[in-house]
Amino acid sequence: MNPVPPELGPNAADVAVSIEGVVKKYHDQTVLREVSLKIRRGEFLTLLGPSGCGKTTLLNLIAGFAEADSGEVFIDGRPVTSDPPHLRKIGLVFQNYALFPHMTVERNIGYGLRMQGVPTDEAARRIRDAMAMVKLDGLGHRKPRELSGGQQQRVALARALVIQPKVLLLDEPFSALDKSLRGSMQVEIREIQRRLGLTTVFVTHDQGEALAMSDRIAVMSAGVIRQIAPPAELYQSPQDPFVASFLGDVNILPAYYHGKGAGDVQLRLGSGLISLSQDRLVHASHEGERLDVYVRPEHLRLENLHPASVLSGTVVNHVFQGDHINTFVDVDLPMTARQIVTVRSPGLTAMRQWPVGSVAGLALAPEGVSVFSPQP
């Protein structure tokens, strides 16, 4: 057994990769700021964040292509800083981690096995298994240029899997593929990953892809992990305004803290008061304090205007999206410049009942609301 650092706690055996207080600088730019992260054995963890936030850098630290300025990376409980990449048993599929153009598919896939000195018979069997797994049977003698983009990514995946990695790192592996191929590759990779119980770190800046594929998502911005949680929790209970607006569409409405009730808090919004469960208000506040209410389009509902309607406005447009309709409403808010909110409705009724130019009330589902202090 490998020694396990005590700070991992009692579940240390369940942790495949542990990143502890990692700082990475390039010249005078700090790219990772004391990042800590534990990746569970068999977990599919996604790093999600805008371009330049440090996702690839974090993968490079796990793979051994870059070294941290401080902090430590553990794989199976062992610090790996002094291990070169080829000793870490890590499978990599990078967007730009090109195949060797002069080698056949089989030779490309077997590359890591030859590096490890795996006997020829065993290598041949493992290459065959890996090719079957990613559905490349019959293409072993082709050169990469004779394959489609999707097939080339399958070769890259087989090459990563054939070494029986402890951890699979996928850096935007689908970014060059068209939308439908992307969708089917997502399903396939997830299926293979589950079947093998393979610890996987997946990088994307596509929020839909992250929500669809992950056990947990770590949302990053500017070298920091803002929140790490399962997709539904991240979507429903963002702890941070960046997370709330990066993941899914959100309307941001100005509100004012009113006071506490029994187990809930009240905010002044539009022309009335709304009550929210205590846990929706991230920062407790003093009366009259300006706050921002974050509400997703599907948590707003059009209704006939009545005296108790907190929010109301004029319908400015309906956009048919197939499975739902987005309605844009110019809301009436006291002391605020013109603001358009998006309301998502499941059927066509909204379009007929509130035609463009009509006035509608807006009801909001309190469980779909998050509240943060206004961002500078």
Ligand SMILES: Nc1ncnc2c1ncn2[C@@H]1O[C@H](COP(=O)(O)OP(=O)(O)OP(=O)(O)O)[C@@H](O)[C@H]1O
């Ligand atoms: N080898 C390097 N030398 C200098 N700066 C680097 C190097 N690699 C990355 N950086 C810088 O570090 C920051 C983070 O880069 P990184 O590649 O990790 O971002 P990313 O989140 O993967 O972005 P993207 O989504 O565009 O791939 C960027 O500002 C980048 O310019």
Ligand SMILES: [Mg+2]
């Ligand atoms: Mg990157």
